[in-house]
Structure formats: structure tokens, C-alpha cells
Amino acid sequence: MKLTYEDLQMLDGKQGEARRRAMEGLVQLGEAFGAEDMVSIGYAHVHPGMAMYAQDVELLEELVDLGAQVVVPTTANVTNVDTENWRQTGAPESLARVHMRGVRAHKALGCVSAMTCTPYWAGHWPTWNMHMTSIESGVTVFCNSVLGARSNRDGFFSVYAALTGRYPRFGYHLDENRVGTHLVTVEASLHNTTDFSCLGYHLGPLVGTGVPVFTGFARPPTLDELDALGAGLATTGGVSMFIVPGITPPYNSTDQAMAGAPAPVELRVGGSDIDRVYGSFASAPPGSRVDFVHIGCPHASFQEMKEYAALLSGRTVHPDVEMWITTSGAVKALSAREGLISTLTDAGARVITDTCPMSCHFALTTSPDPGIVLPEPRIRRMVVDSAKQAKYTRDMIRCQTLLTTTAAAVATATSGRLVARGGSPG
Amino acid sequence: MSDRYRIAARGVVRGKASGPALVSSEGISFLGDLDIGTGRVVNRTHQIEGHRVAGTVLVLPHSVGSAGAWRFLYQMQVHGTHPVAIVQNSLPDSSLVQGAILGGIPIVCEPEVDVTTSIRSGDMVDVDGDAGMVTVRPAVSADGP
Numbered sequence: 001m002k003l004t005y006e007d008l009q010m011l012d013g014k015q016g017e018a019r020r021r022a023m024e025g026l027v028q029l030g031e032a033f034g035a036e037d038m039v040s041i042g043y044a045h046v047h048p049g050m051a052m053y054a055q056d057v058e059l060l061e062e063l064v065d066l067g068a069q070v071v072v073p074t075t076a077n078v079t080n081v082d083t084e085n086w087r088q089t090g091a092p093e094s095l096a097r098v099h100m101r102g103v104r105a106h107k108a109l110g111c112v113s114a115m116t117c118t119p120y121w122a123g124h125w126p127t128w129n130m131h132m133t134s135i136e137s138g139v140t141v142f143c144n145s146v147l148g149a150r151s152n153r154d155g156f157f158s159v160y161a162a163l164t165g166r167y168p169r170f171g172y173h174l175d176e177n178r179v180g181t182h183l184v185t186v187e188a189s190l191h192n193t194t195d196f197s198c199l200g201y202h203l204g205p206l207v208g209t210g211v212p213v214f215t216g217f218a219r220p221p222t223l224d225e226l227d228a229l230g231a232g233l234a235t236t237g238g239v240s241m242f243i244v245p246g247i248t249p250p251y252n253s254t255d256q257a258m259a260g261a262p263a264p265v266e267l268r269v270g271g272s273d274i275d276r277v278y279g280s281f282a283s284a285p286p287g288s289r290v291d292f293v294h295i296g297c298p299h300a301s302f303q304e305m306k307e308y309a310a311l312l313s314g315r316t317v318h319p320d321v322e323m324w325i326t327t328s329g330a331v332k333a334l335s336a337r338e339g340l341i342s343t344l345t346d347a348g349a350r351v352i353t354d355t356c357p358m359s360c361h362f363a364l365t366t367s368p369d370p371g372i373v374l375p376e377p378r379i380r381r382m383v384v385d386s387a388k389q390a391k392y393t394r395d396m397i398r399c400q401t402l403l404t405t406t407a408a409a410v411a412t413a414t415s416g417r418l419v420a421r422g423g424s425p426g
Numbered sequence: 427m428s429d430r431y432r433i434a435a436r437g438v439v440r441g442k443a444s445g446p447a448l449v450s451s452e453g454i455s456f457l458g459d460l461d462i463g464t465g466r467v468v469n470r471t472h473q474i475e476g477h478r479v480a481g482t483v484l485v486l487p488h489s490v491g492s493a494g495a496w497r498f499l500y501q502m503q504v505h506g507t508h509p510v511a512i513v514q515n516s517l518p519d520s521s522l523v524q525g526a527i528l529g530g531i532p533i534v535c536e537p538e539v540d541v542t543t544s545i546r547s548g549d550m551v552d553v554d555g556d557a558g559m560v561t562v563r564p565a566v567s568a569d570g571p
Contacts, residue, residue: 025524025527025528028439028440028523028527029520029523029524029527032438032439032517032523033517033520033523050497053497053501053504054501054504054505055504056497056501059528135493136493137493140493152520153491153493153519153520153521154493154520154521154524155493155494155495155496155497155520155521155524155525156496156497156500156524156525156528157496157520157524157527171520209491234493238491238492238519366462367462367463367501367504367505395458
């Protein structure tokens with residue numbers, strides 16, 4: 001691999017042990033994937049430190065002890081605990097204590113402990129052609145597909161990239177991989193973010209690690225719908241990027257999106273395909289009692305917070321229902337300034353940051369330190385408005401999980417009874 | 427015991443390790459198919475469901491890509507339930523490679539022969555991730571899954 005003078009300085013330990021370790025890992029990664037050299041990155045979205053896994057926060061603390069500092073703007077991904085309101089979620093103090101060590105480690109490293117899966121709604125908005133790294137596959141898809149930045153789906157090495165400002169040139173950092181492999185004609189009419197999350201969820205297994213190119217949308221999707229589409233694709237597929245000609249930089253047409261590529265696989269998505277995703281998370285009939293309702297996956301944008309406030313204004317969450325709205329700390333602060341948080345909490349909803357149901361201590365598939373004693377699972381039937389959250393809630397919390405639209409989820413929360421998609425609010 | 431033989435491959439993650447082979451002709455998703463605490467294959471429809479990967483050289487056609495794969499492989503190393511090395515026909519995805527480097531678990535891939543048919547569960551396997559070499563000492567009566 002061709003390395004610069006500064007890369008070699010880091011590799012030789014001239015910039016300290018943390019950067020030496022980071023560069024050694026990145027070089028090994030680059031050699032595995034045949035990278036010719038390294039690129040300079042402009043942004044990193046990294047490992048948050050997960051209190052629900054043993055020795056996970058320690059990965060960051062070890063680097064702090066070596067004096068590590070990030071060299072590019074760096075945000076932390078969604079994690080297990082609401083930093084400010086962990087008691088509100090029922091998290092045990094032993095878990096919160098480990099989490100706080102992760103927050104402190106990020107501060108020492110020089111990161112923004114944004115702790116969100118939607119750092120872009122919190123102001124981190126990489127540009128067209130900016131090389132970056134992301135530990136969250138949904139962020140990878142959004143930044144590649146909506147902003148035109150260049151990111152792979154990374155793991156812990158997102159931290160190594162942040163410490164060195166470098167990343168091996170392979171995958172979606174190369175033009176040759178940023179071309180369409182599947183041409184998707186959307187015949188279904190899609191009305192909201194949940195519908196778009198179902199579109200992505202349906203296509204993930206059909207597309208695999210390919211790059212789907214979309215045509216046929218009745219109108220340009222909103223930013224929130226593009227976000228929901230990416231999260232759905234990344235949930236069921238190995239997708240890193242999609243292309244909507246006219247939206248994804250720099251592609252203005254399907255021809256440009258397919259330029260130089262072999263003939264694409266052609267796919268059509270009808271209304272029945274979307275119905276089937278909803279149907280796979282419809283294990284109880286409308287009218288069934290519900291004890292938990294969640295909206296805000298991926299973490300809500302300010303626009304979504306406004307929509308939630310409009311839906312919940314003047315209404316009250318049913319006393320048998322716990323309702324969570326999840327977002328980033330940054331969006332929550334802005335929403336508070338605009339008076340939205342009081343509207344939501346007056347209605348009885350809880351506004352939770354830094355985590356979400358599938359990411360918090362509700363998950364049963366984790367492996368925390370034995371010193372952390374988690375409360376008994378108490379959720380029996382959960383309603384969500386995102387296909388991503390639905391899949392992971394079902395598999396990780398192992399409760400009955402139902403998928404409906406945002407408006408129907410709010411109607412479910414206020415009535416205490418399941419309102420199906422298109423059903424009349426209670 | 428039959429004679430040992432060698433398979434040339436490409437070293438992906440450095441390091442050396444030895445152990446009995448656990449061969450699956452079906453790929454594995456490190457996020458979802460495996461239980462961190464026990465190292466057992468828990469996917470009920472998987473070909474080697476119920477087998478423990480701990481201490482084995484895991485021999486696969488490929489691994490199923492997932493951005494969270496690194497965490498599960500690393501967590502298995504933290505809990506001592508990890509395979510000591512991975513040999514697979516195709517190049518694993520980036521996340522799994524990152525987890526293996528972090529956990530010091532050598533990986534070799536792109537071997538000169540299909541390892542899922544040439545190696546049998548129970549064979550003793552030495553993996554050299556630096557040289558990209560796999561040395562197999564066949565078990566007397568291989569009894570694979």
C-alpha cells in the first residue's frame with residue numbers, strides 16, 4: 001500500500017501509541033481489500049461505547065489512556081442509555097455508571113457525544129465527495145445517497161479513522177463502486193416515512209450489497225422519507241448506497257447512475273409488497289390492548305418532532321401505555337426552545353435521547369458485565385412506526401411487535417388499543 | 427492418522443492459531459446466528475445449529491455481511507467463546523475483518539481449493555494469517571455435521 005510520509009510517521013509510532021495502533025489497523029484493513037492508498041476523511045461517526053456489552057466502553061478508555069485525540073469532526077452513534085434521563089427509561093444505575101464513562105471518554109477524545117443514529121439532523125452534514133467513515137449503516141446510506149459523501153459500512157475502525165484522519169481507499173470511496181446495480185420501478189403509492197421504511201425493508205434482501213436506482217416516485221421523497229428508506233435498506237440488506245436520479249449527487253438520470261455498469265437487475269415494487277411488510281408485523285388484530293408505543297426511528301428530525309407535536313397536541317396518552325419518542329439531544333434542545341417538548345410531555349409521552357427501545361436495556365441479546373443487573377423484561381406488546389425498529393424489537397426484545405404508521409401509532413397510544421394502518425383514530 | 431497437507435490462501439488478518447475444524451457449507455452471520463455467551467450457533471435453521479464455535483477453526487464458504495459483525499466477533503473474544511481462526515472461500519466483509527483485527531483472530535480467504543469440501547469437521551488445522559497458509563491434519567474418522 002502506498003503511504004504518505006505522515007501515514008508512515010503514524011505507523012512508526014512517531015505520533016504516539018494510539019495513532020500507531022490506529023494506522024496499523026487501517027493498513028491491515030486496506031491490504032485485505034486491495035486499497036492502493038489512503039484518503040483523507042472530513043468527518044467520522046463512531047463507536048459510542050456500549051454499556052450493554054462487556055469491555056466495550058473500555059475500548060475507548062484504553063485509547064484515552066494512550067492520550068488519543070480525534071483530528072476530524074467526530075460524532076458518537078446511538079447507544080444504550082439516555083444520558084440525562086436514564087431513570088425515566090428504567091435503566092439500572094449500574095448501567096448508567098458504565099455509560100457515563102463512555103460519555104467522559106468521548107469528551108477526552110474530542111468527539112461530540114451526540115449519541116444518535118441521525119447525526120445529520122443534529123448538524124453534521126458532510127458534503128458531496130467528502131470521504132468519511134460511519135459505524136452506523138443507516139448513516140452510511142444517508143450520507144452516500146442523499147449528500148453524495150463517500151462512506152463504507154464500518155465497524156470499530158471508524159474510531160481509528162477519526163484518530164488519524166485517514167481511511168483506506170476501497171469500496172464506496174471509489175467511483176467504480178458508486179454505480180447502480182438494480183433498477184427499481186416503484187409502482188406502490190407511498191404516503192409517509194413508514195411506507196418508505198417498508199420499501200427499503202422489502203428491497204434489502206433482493207438487492208444484497210448492490211446499489212438500487214429508484215424511478216417512479218409520484219413526487220420527490222422528503223428528507224425524512226429518504227432517511228427512512230435508507231434505514232430500511234440497511235436493515236435487511238448489505239446496502240451502502242442508493243441512487244434517486246435528480247436527488248443523489250451527481251446523478252441526474254438513470255443513464256448517469258448506470259454509466260459503465262453491466263445491465264442492471266430490474267425490480268418492480270407494488271402496493272402488495274409494501275402491504276406484506278406491514279403484514280409480517282401484524283400479529284394481533286386491530287383493537288388489541290397495547291402497552292408500549294414507540295416513534296422516532298431513526299432518531300427524529302426537528303420536522304418529525306413538529307409533526308408528532310401536532311398529532312399529540314391536546315391529547316393524552318392512555319394510562320396503560322408507555323409512549324417513547326426518540327431523538328438526538330441536539331434536536332430535543334431545539335424542539336424544547338420551540339415549545340414542542342412541553343406539548344409532547346403534557347400529553348404523557350416520554351422524549352428519550354441517545355438510545356431507543358431496541359438499543360437500550362430492553363434488549364435480551366446483549367452481553368453486559370455480570371456486575372450489571374438488568375430489570376425483568378416487562379413489555380408484552382409494542383407498536384412502532386419503523387420497519388427497522390420492528391425487526392430488531394421482535395428479534396432483540398422478543399416481544400410481540402406491530403408495525404403501523406406514525407399517525408396510527410399516536411392514535412394507538414391515546415386509545416390504548418391497536419389502530420392499524422389506515423384505521424380510524426380512536 | 428492420514429498425512430498432513432497444506433492449502434495456500436490469502437492472509438487477510440495476521441496471526442497464527444490452531445484448533446479442530448468446524449466446517450459449515452452454509453455461510454454464517456456473526457450478528458444473529460451466534461450467541462455471544464456460549465459461542466453456540468443459535469439460528470434454528472442453520473446447517474450447524476447447536477454446534478459451538480469456541481476454540482475451533484471455523485471453515486466457511488462466506489460470512490453474511492452485517493455492519494455489527496465486528497462487535498459480535500469481538501464480544502465472543504471477550505467472553506472466550508470465539509473461533510481461534512476463520513478460513514473462508516470468499517473475502518469477508520469489512521466489519522468482520524475489523525472485529526478480527528481487534529480480537530487478534532487470524533483470517534485467511536480465497537484458498538486454492540474449496541475449503542468447505544476439502545476440510546472436514548474434526549480435522550486439526552493450523553492457520554497462518556501472515557503467510558496465508560492453512561495446514562490440515564485429517565482426523566482418522568472425520569465425523570462432520
